[in-house]
Amino acid sequence: MSGYDHLHFLKRAVRLSAENVSKAKGGPFGAVVVKDGKLIASGSNLVTSLNDPTAHAEVVAIRKASAKLKTFDLSGCILYSSCEPCPMCLSAAYWARVDAIYFANSREQAAAIGFSDKEIYDEVAKPLTERSIQIQQLPLPEALEVFEHWQISVSKIVY
Protein backbone atom coordinates (compact mmCIF):
# COMPACT_ATOMS: atom_id res chain seq x y z
CA MET A 1 0.00 0.00 0.00
CA SER A 2 1.22 3.51 -0.71
CA GLY A 3 2.07 6.08 1.95
CA TYR A 4 -1.08 7.93 0.96
CA ASP A 5 -3.29 4.99 1.91
CA HIS A 6 -1.58 4.66 5.27
CA LEU A 7 -2.34 8.31 6.05
CA HIS A 8 -5.92 7.90 4.83
CA PHE A 9 -6.64 5.14 7.36
CA LEU A 10 -4.59 6.73 10.12
CA LYS A 11 -6.61 9.92 9.74
CA ARG A 12 -9.77 7.84 10.08
CA ALA A 13 -8.44 6.48 13.40
CA VAL A 14 -7.67 10.04 14.51
CA ARG A 15 -11.19 11.20 13.61
CA LEU A 16 -12.56 8.40 15.81
CA SER A 17 -10.37 9.63 18.67
CA ALA A 18 -11.73 13.17 18.21
CA GLU A 19 -15.35 11.96 18.18
CA ASN A 20 -14.71 9.91 21.31
CA VAL A 21 -13.66 13.01 23.22
CA SER A 22 -16.56 15.13 21.96
CA LYS A 23 -19.06 12.36 22.82
CA ALA A 24 -17.34 11.71 26.20
CA LYS A 25 -17.29 7.95 25.59
CA GLY A 26 -13.73 7.39 26.86
CA GLY A 27 -10.10 8.36 26.32
CA PRO A 28 -8.84 10.25 23.24
CA PHE A 29 -8.02 7.16 21.21
CA GLY A 30 -9.28 5.59 17.98
CA ALA A 31 -8.16 2.64 15.84
CA VAL A 32 -9.06 0.80 12.66
CA VAL A 33 -8.18 -2.61 11.22
CA VAL A 34 -7.68 -2.76 7.45
CA LYS A 35 -7.21 -5.73 5.11
CA ASP A 36 -6.42 -5.54 1.39
CA GLY A 37 -7.09 -1.80 1.45
CA LYS A 38 -10.55 -2.23 2.96
CA LEU A 39 -11.66 -1.12 6.40
CA ILE A 40 -12.69 -4.22 8.37
CA ALA A 41 -13.46 -2.74 11.79
CA SER A 42 -13.02 0.37 13.86
CA GLY A 43 -12.85 1.01 17.59
CA SER A 44 -12.58 3.77 20.10
CA ASN A 45 -11.66 3.80 23.78
CA LEU A 46 -14.69 2.73 25.83
CA VAL A 47 -13.02 2.08 29.20
CA THR A 48 -15.15 4.48 31.22
CA SER A 49 -18.44 4.15 29.33
CA LEU A 50 -18.39 0.33 29.33
CA ASN A 51 -16.61 -0.12 32.68
CA ASP A 52 -14.08 -2.30 30.87
CA PRO A 53 -10.41 -1.54 31.56
CA THR A 54 -9.46 -3.62 28.49
CA ALA A 55 -11.67 -1.65 26.08
CA HIS A 56 -8.85 0.33 24.48
CA ALA A 57 -9.45 1.44 20.89
CA GLU A 58 -7.06 -1.17 19.43
CA VAL A 59 -8.50 -4.06 21.48
CA VAL A 60 -12.03 -3.03 20.50
CA ALA A 61 -11.04 -2.86 16.81
CA ILE A 62 -9.15 -6.20 16.93
CA ARG A 63 -12.07 -7.95 18.66
CA LYS A 64 -14.53 -6.56 16.11
CA ALA A 65 -12.30 -7.46 13.15
CA SER A 66 -11.81 -11.02 14.42
CA ALA A 67 -15.55 -11.47 14.93
CA LYS A 68 -16.26 -10.07 11.45
CA LEU A 69 -13.64 -12.23 9.72
CA LYS A 70 -14.58 -15.22 11.92
CA THR A 71 -10.96 -15.96 12.84
CA PHE A 72 -8.55 -15.28 15.70
CA ASP A 73 -5.79 -14.84 13.10
CA LEU A 74 -5.60 -11.37 11.56
CA SER A 75 -2.61 -12.12 9.32
CA GLY A 76 -2.74 -9.78 6.35
CA CYS A 77 -4.34 -7.01 8.39
CA ILE A 78 -2.89 -3.62 9.30
CA LEU A 79 -3.71 -1.84 12.56
CA TYR A 80 -3.90 1.97 12.51
CA SER A 81 -4.12 3.78 15.83
CA SER A 82 -4.32 7.44 16.77
CA CYS A 83 -1.66 6.73 19.43
CA GLU A 84 1.14 4.23 19.95
CA PRO A 85 -0.50 1.06 21.27
CA CYS A 86 0.08 0.45 24.98
CA PRO A 87 1.71 -2.91 25.88
CA MET A 88 -1.76 -4.51 26.24
CA CYS A 89 -2.78 -3.42 22.75
CA LEU A 90 0.64 -4.13 21.22
CA SER A 91 0.56 -7.66 22.65
CA ALA A 92 -3.01 -8.12 21.40
CA ALA A 93 -1.72 -7.17 17.92
CA TYR A 94 1.01 -9.82 18.25
CA TRP A 95 -1.47 -12.50 19.36
CA ALA A 96 -3.70 -11.49 16.43
CA ARG A 97 -0.66 -11.64 14.10
CA VAL A 98 -1.36 -8.37 12.29
CA ASP A 99 1.18 -7.54 9.58
CA ALA A 100 1.96 -3.96 10.59
CA ILE A 101 1.00 -1.11 12.93
CA TYR A 102 0.94 2.63 12.17
CA PHE A 103 0.24 5.25 14.82
CA ALA A 104 0.23 9.05 15.19
CA ASN A 105 0.89 10.17 18.78
CA SER A 106 3.67 8.56 20.83
CA ARG A 107 3.62 6.96 24.29
CA GLU A 108 5.52 10.02 25.57
CA GLN A 109 2.82 12.33 24.22
CA ALA A 110 0.20 10.14 25.94
CA ALA A 111 2.18 10.34 29.18
CA ALA A 112 2.23 14.15 28.88
CA ILE A 113 -1.59 14.22 29.13
CA GLY A 114 -1.69 11.79 32.05
CA PHE A 115 -1.89 8.27 30.55
CA SER A 116 0.16 5.40 31.96
CA ASP A 117 1.25 3.79 28.66
CA LYS A 118 4.95 4.59 29.08
CA GLU A 119 4.93 3.61 32.75
CA ILE A 120 3.35 0.23 31.91
CA TYR A 121 5.94 -0.35 29.15
CA ASP A 122 8.61 0.17 31.82
CA GLU A 123 6.83 -2.17 34.28
CA VAL A 124 6.38 -5.01 31.77
CA ALA A 125 10.11 -5.04 31.03
CA LYS A 126 11.08 -5.32 34.73
CA PRO A 127 11.87 -8.53 36.63
CA LEU A 128 8.87 -9.66 38.71
CA THR A 129 10.45 -8.61 42.00
CA GLU A 130 10.88 -4.98 40.88
CA ARG A 131 7.33 -4.37 39.73
CA SER A 132 4.97 -1.84 41.34
CA ILE A 133 2.16 -4.45 41.48
CA GLN A 134 2.99 -7.45 43.64
CA ILE A 135 3.35 -10.50 41.40
CA GLN A 136 4.47 -13.91 42.57
CA GLN A 137 4.74 -17.44 41.25
CA LEU A 138 3.26 -20.18 43.45
CA PRO A 139 4.15 -23.32 41.50
CA LEU A 140 1.58 -26.15 41.58
CA PRO A 141 2.21 -29.64 40.16
CA GLU A 142 -1.41 -29.87 38.92
CA ALA A 143 -0.95 -26.70 36.86
CA LEU A 144 1.97 -28.25 34.99
CA GLU A 145 -0.08 -31.42 34.49
CA VAL A 146 -2.67 -29.34 32.60
CA PHE A 147 0.08 -28.20 30.23
CA GLU A 148 1.01 -31.87 29.68
CA HIS A 149 -2.63 -32.74 28.97
CA TRP A 150 -2.79 -29.90 26.46
CA GLN A 151 0.29 -31.16 24.65
CA ILE A 152 -1.21 -34.62 24.08
CA SER A 153 -4.78 -33.39 23.49
CA VAL A 154 -6.02 -34.35 20.04
CA SER A 155 -8.78 -31.72 20.08
CA LYS A 156 -6.53 -28.70 20.71
CA ILE A 157 -6.51 -25.80 18.28
CA VAL A 158 -3.14 -24.07 18.29
CA TYR A 159 -3.20 -20.25 18.15
Add this chain to the structure above:
Amino acid sequence: MSGYDHLHFLKRAVRLSAENVSKAKGGPFGAVVVKDGKLIASGSNLVTSLNDPTAHAEVVAIRKASAKLKTFDLSGCILYSSCEPCPMCLSAAYWARVDAIYFANSREQAAAIGFSDKEIYDEVAKPLTERSIQIQQLPLPEALEVFEHWQISVSKIVY
Protein backbone atom coordinates in the same frame (compact mmCIF):
# COMPACT_ATOMS: atom_id res chain seq x y z
CA MET B 1 -4.99 -12.90 53.27
CA SER B 2 -3.11 -16.00 54.40
CA GLY B 3 -0.98 -18.20 52.15
CA TYR B 4 -3.70 -20.83 52.38
CA ASP B 5 -6.28 -18.55 50.80
CA HIS B 6 -3.94 -17.70 47.95
CA LEU B 7 -3.51 -21.38 47.14
CA HIS B 8 -7.26 -21.97 47.42
CA PHE B 9 -8.03 -19.42 44.70
CA LEU B 10 -5.00 -20.31 42.60
CA LYS B 11 -6.15 -23.95 42.56
CA ARG B 12 -9.56 -22.77 41.38
CA ALA B 13 -7.87 -21.00 38.44
CA VAL B 14 -5.93 -24.19 37.67
CA ARG B 15 -9.14 -26.26 37.73
CA LEU B 16 -10.60 -23.85 35.16
CA SER B 17 -7.54 -24.37 32.97
CA ALA B 18 -8.00 -28.16 33.20
CA GLU B 19 -11.70 -27.94 32.30
CA ASN B 20 -10.87 -25.69 29.37
CA VAL B 21 -8.60 -28.33 27.87
CA SER B 22 -11.07 -31.18 28.44
CA LYS B 23 -13.92 -29.12 26.91
CA ALA B 24 -11.66 -27.94 24.03
CA LYS B 25 -12.73 -24.33 24.52
CA GLY B 26 -9.26 -22.82 24.12
CA GLY B 27 -5.75 -22.79 25.57
CA PRO B 28 -4.84 -24.40 28.94
CA PHE B 29 -5.37 -21.27 31.01
CA GLY B 30 -7.77 -20.19 33.77
CA ALA B 31 -8.01 -17.13 36.01
CA VAL B 32 -10.13 -15.70 38.83
CA VAL B 33 -10.56 -12.23 40.33
CA VAL B 34 -11.05 -12.08 44.10
CA LYS B 35 -11.98 -9.17 46.37
CA ASP B 36 -12.11 -9.27 50.18
CA GLY B 37 -11.72 -13.05 50.07
CA LYS B 38 -14.71 -13.50 47.74
CA LEU B 39 -14.60 -14.75 44.19
CA ILE B 40 -15.89 -11.98 41.92
CA ALA B 41 -15.37 -13.48 38.47
CA SER B 42 -13.64 -16.30 36.67
CA GLY B 43 -12.39 -16.74 33.13
CA SER B 44 -10.78 -19.26 30.85
CA ASN B 45 -9.03 -18.91 27.52
CA LEU B 46 -11.64 -18.61 24.75
CA VAL B 47 -9.43 -17.43 21.87
CA THR B 48 -10.29 -20.23 19.47
CA SER B 49 -13.90 -20.86 20.50
CA LEU B 50 -14.86 -17.16 20.37
CA ASN B 51 -12.51 -16.15 17.55
CA ASP B 52 -11.17 -13.44 19.84
CA PRO B 53 -7.37 -13.18 20.10
CA THR B 54 -7.79 -11.02 23.24
CA ALA B 55 -9.92 -13.59 25.11
CA HIS B 56 -7.16 -14.81 27.40
CA ALA B 57 -8.30 -16.14 30.78
CA GLU B 58 -7.11 -13.06 32.69
CA VAL B 59 -8.71 -10.60 30.25
CA VAL B 60 -11.99 -12.55 30.37
CA ALA B 61 -11.92 -12.57 34.20
CA ILE B 62 -11.00 -8.85 34.43
CA ARG B 63 -13.76 -7.87 31.99
CA LYS B 64 -16.33 -9.93 33.90
CA ALA B 65 -15.21 -8.58 37.29
CA SER B 66 -15.36 -4.98 36.04
CA ALA B 67 -18.84 -5.52 34.62
CA LYS B 68 -20.00 -7.16 37.86
CA LEU B 69 -18.55 -4.45 40.12
CA LYS B 70 -19.67 -1.73 37.64
CA THR B 71 -16.26 -0.07 37.62
CA PHE B 72 -13.14 0.01 35.47
CA ASP B 73 -11.09 0.24 38.68
CA LEU B 74 -10.37 -3.11 40.32
CA SER B 75 -8.33 -1.67 43.20
CA GLY B 76 -8.58 -4.06 46.15
CA CYS B 77 -8.84 -7.09 43.86
CA ILE B 78 -6.35 -9.94 43.44
CA LEU B 79 -5.85 -11.75 40.14
CA TYR B 80 -5.05 -15.49 40.28
CA SER B 81 -3.94 -17.17 37.06
CA SER B 82 -2.93 -20.73 36.23
CA CYS B 83 0.01 -19.25 34.28
CA GLU B 84 2.09 -16.09 34.38
CA PRO B 85 0.04 -13.42 32.59
CA CYS B 86 1.35 -12.55 29.12
CA PRO B 87 2.18 -8.85 28.53
CA MET B 88 -1.38 -8.22 27.28
CA CYS B 89 -2.90 -9.64 30.47
CA LEU B 90 -0.27 -8.12 32.74
CA SER B 91 -0.93 -4.69 31.22
CA ALA B 92 -4.69 -5.24 31.55
CA ALA B 93 -4.08 -5.92 35.26
CA TYR B 94 -2.16 -2.63 35.53
CA TRP B 95 -4.90 -0.68 33.74
CA ALA B 96 -7.45 -2.33 36.07
CA ARG B 97 -5.20 -1.46 39.06
CA VAL B 98 -5.46 -4.84 40.77
CA ASP B 99 -3.53 -5.07 44.05
CA ALA B 100 -1.61 -8.28 43.37
CA ILE B 101 -1.17 -11.20 40.97
CA TYR B 102 -0.43 -14.85 41.82
CA PHE B 103 0.26 -17.46 39.17
CA ALA B 104 1.34 -21.12 38.93
CA ASN B 105 3.14 -21.91 35.65
CA SER B 106 5.80 -19.55 34.28
CA ARG B 107 6.18 -17.90 30.86
CA GLU B 108 9.08 -20.29 30.19
CA GLN B 109 6.83 -23.29 30.90
CA ALA B 110 4.22 -21.81 28.53
CA ALA B 111 6.94 -21.37 25.88
CA ALA B 112 7.90 -25.04 26.30
CA ILE B 113 4.42 -26.10 25.14
CA GLY B 114 4.39 -23.68 22.19
CA PHE B 115 2.91 -20.41 23.49
CA SER B 116 4.42 -17.04 22.53
CA ASP B 117 4.21 -15.32 25.93
CA LYS B 118 7.96 -15.10 26.46
CA GLU B 119 8.59 -14.03 22.87
CA ILE B 120 6.02 -11.23 23.18
CA TYR B 121 7.62 -10.09 26.49
CA ASP B 122 10.89 -9.79 24.57
CA GLU B 123 9.22 -7.93 21.67
CA VAL B 124 7.41 -5.40 23.88
CA ALA B 125 10.71 -4.40 25.51
CA LYS B 126 12.46 -3.75 22.16
CA PRO B 127 12.83 -0.39 20.40
CA LEU B 128 10.23 -0.01 17.60
CA THR B 129 12.79 -0.50 14.85
CA GLU B 130 13.87 -3.92 16.16
CA ARG B 131 10.42 -5.49 16.43
CA SER B 132 9.28 -8.49 14.36
CA ILE B 133 6.01 -6.72 13.47
CA GLN B 134 6.54 -3.53 11.48
CA ILE B 135 5.51 -0.57 13.64
CA GLN B 136 5.94 3.04 12.67
CA GLN B 137 4.94 6.48 13.90
CA LEU B 138 3.38 8.80 11.31
CA PRO B 139 2.90 12.01 13.31
CA LEU B 140 -0.23 14.04 12.52
CA PRO B 141 -0.91 17.53 13.91
CA GLU B 142 -4.64 16.76 14.23
CA ALA B 143 -3.88 13.75 16.45
CA LEU B 144 -2.03 15.96 18.92
CA GLU B 145 -4.89 18.47 18.78
CA VAL B 146 -7.23 15.72 20.05
CA PHE B 147 -4.94 15.27 23.08
CA GLU B 148 -5.17 19.02 23.69
CA HIS B 149 -8.97 18.89 23.47
CA TRP B 150 -9.00 16.01 25.96
CA GLN B 151 -6.89 18.00 28.41
CA ILE B 152 -9.33 20.92 28.48
CA SER B 153 -12.48 18.76 28.24
CA VAL B 154 -14.75 19.27 31.25
CA SER B 155 -16.61 15.97 30.62
CA LYS B 156 -13.57 13.70 30.65
CA ILE B 157 -13.37 10.80 33.11
CA VAL B 158 -9.76 10.03 33.99
CA TYR B 159 -8.85 6.34 34.22
